Amino acid sequence: MKRTHVYIGGEWVRPACTDVVEVENPATEQIIGVVPAAGATDVDRAVQAAQDALPHWAVLSPAERAAYLDRIWHYLDRRREEIARTVTLELGTPLKTATAIQAGLPLTVLRSYADLAGDYRFSEWVGNSFVVKEPVGVVGAITPWNYPLHQMIAKVAPALLAGCAVVLKPAELTPFVAHLLADAVHEAELPAGVFNMVCGPGAVIGTALAGHPGVDMVSFTGSTEVGKQISVLAASTVKKVALELGGKSANVILDDADLVTAVKVGVGNAFLNAGQTCTAWTRMLVPHSRYEEAVELAAAAAGKYAVGDPMCAGTRLGPVSSARQRASVLAHIDTGLSQGARLVAGGGDLPSRGHYVPATVLADVEPDDVVAQEEIFGPVLAVIPFSVDEEAVTIANNSRYGLSGAVWSGDENRALAVAGRLQSGSVDINGAAFNPVAPFGGYKQSGTGRELGRYGLDEFLQTKAIQR
Numbered sequence: 458m459k460r461t462h463v464y465i466g467g468e469w470v471r472p473a474c475t476d477v478v479e480v481e482n483p484a485t486e487q488i489i490g491v492v493p494a495a496g497a498t499d500v501d502r503a504v505q506a507a508q509d510a511l512p513h514w515a516v517l518s519p520a521e522r523a524a525y526l527d528r529i530w531h532y533l534d535r536r537r538e539e540i541a542r543t544v545t546l547e548l549g550t551p552l553k554t555a556t557a558i559q560a561g562l563p564l565t566v567l568r569s570y571a572d573l574a575g576d577y578r579f580s581e582w583v584g585n586s587f588v589v590k591e592p593v594g595v596v597g598a599i600t601p602w603n604y605p606l607h608q609m610i611a612k613v614a615p616a617l618l619a620g621c622a623v624v625l626k627p628a629e630l631t632p633f634v635a636h637l638l639a640d641a642v643h644e645a646e647l648p649a650g651v652f653n654m655v656c657g658p659g660a661v662i663g664t665a666l667a668g669h670p671g672v673d674m675v676s677f678t679g680s681t682e683v684g685k686q687i688s689v690l691a692a693s694t695v696k697k698v699a700l701e702l703g704g705k706s707a708n709v710i711l712d713d714a715d716l717v718t719a720v721k722v723g724v725g726n727a728f729l730n731a732g733q734t735c736t737a738w739t740r741m742l743v744p745h746s747r748y749e750e751a752v753e754l755a756a757a758a759a760g761k762y763a764v765g766d767p768m769c770a771g772t773r774l775g776p777v778s779s780a781r782q783r784a785s786v787l788a789h790i791d792t793g794l795s796q797g798a799r800l801v802a803g804g805g806d807l808p809s810r811g812h813y814v815p816a817t818v819l820a821d822v823e824p825d826d827v828v829a830q831e832e833i834f835g836p837v838l839a840v841i842p843f844s845v846d847e848e849a850v851t852i853a854n855n856s857r858y859g860l861s862g863a864v865w866s867g868d869e870n871r872a873l874a875v876a877g878r879l880q881s882g883s884v885d886i887n888g889a890a891f892n893p894v895a896p897f898g899g900y901k902q903s904g905t906g907r908e909l910g911r912y913g914l915d916e917f918l919q920t921k922a923i924q925r
Contacts, residue, residue: 458490464639466506467649473498483549483776492632495657500665503653507622510650515620523574528645549775563610570614590918592620594673597666602628603733619917699906703832704860707853708738714865724758732836736861759802762816776812783812786835793828859900
């Protein structure tokens with residue numbers, strides 16, 4: 458695979474420099490292609506194209522803008538298989554999971570925004586004031602590699618529906634699926650400049666977008682540390698910032714829960730996408746009275762997540778994204794063991810090639826241990842005991858993050874009471890299904906703002922009151 462151009466002003470154009478980014482298959486460590494490594498000059502061109510396109514795009518009706526989203530959806534829907542295989546090749550997500558989530562979820566989200574235009578109230582009368590919601594302006598969207606197409610769609614779709622123009626900076630590790638999105642935009646014949654895509658290093662492209670005076674809003678998904686840098690850069694022009702950052706979510710299993718189900722589902726959640734999920738329930742909290750049973754169940758469940766070729770139908774655990782990520786995950790495991798954690802699953806021989814990490818379960822973890830506090834972003838689960846519900850809530854909230862979480866109980870009211878006290882943007886009770894139109898975002902250092910559904914659309918709008 459080889460891409461040599463960036464997408465600016467409705468055309469595939471050559472970037473200002475000839476540098477390239479090599480893209481690796483993390484399962485084989487082979488280079489599978491190259492994409493341009495654009496620079497700040499290309500960001501300037503893309504922002505100018507977006508500014509030029511904005512006035513004409515913003516005055517279209519929501520229904521007209523939604524019609525373009527519908528065209529993009531149809532193009533991507535016809536390429537579900539290609540999307541899944543592309544993500545598997547450049548990220549290592551097992552193909553079955555990639556088909557269902559890496560391809561399926563973003564299409565569901567895109568469809569929801571195409572359908573939302575008819576229901577959303579872009580204006581209303583409040584007394585003698587006509588209150589209208591208008592596009593923020595030019596949006597710089599900076600997206601991560603772990604769910605690449607989903608994170609792009611979660612920003613681009615509502616921004617376009619709102620009437621904004623977009624400059625997208627996709628992740629360097631997973632650029633080819635971003636090019637499929639740009640291909641879809643091109644085929645949908647969006648007005649030139651409404652959508653632009655510039656690939657390149659985050660330190661260059663992300664920095665240029667966040668501080669650019671022509672960008673009115675930055676929407677970023679990634680690490681908390683980079684999110685802080687984005688906020689500082691954006692402050693120079695007081696632009697709006699939406700941040701979806703890290704997580705260290707707690708899976709609280711109360712003493713009256715269906716333990717077998719709670720542990721099985723919890724392990725699966727922690728190891729989804731090789732643990733590279735910001736909402737992963739990486740802390741499993743279990744009452745002392747059922748602790749050893751839960752540890753045994755978790756170890757047995759982890760044993761069913763043998764690493765393997767992500768292209769094989771039966772593989773449940775592929776590689777992590779890069780050699781750097783693998784080294785970081787293994788270092789965290791070593792730190793956990795050095796602080797007294799008990800290894801109940803993990804270790805053993807691994808393939809000689811590929812950035813694989815075994816499904817790892819650490820028991821006897823203390824709430825303040827490194828593996829209970831830091832986002833590891835790998836297939837590592839920490840099991841922590843507690844005595845009473847109050848202690849479980851205290852442990853769960855003992856984190857700088859607050860993105861997601863779970864509560865399991867045979868008494869739904871009890872579960873709701875505990876969920877209501879967790880400091881996180883979302884909580885699942887007894888394995889409730891993910892809702893693609895519910896608000897998604899975090900408390901504390903997990904970020905600001907919300908994505909998905911009408912809440913995600915709100916982020917790209919500003920409110921005006923006209924009195925008469």
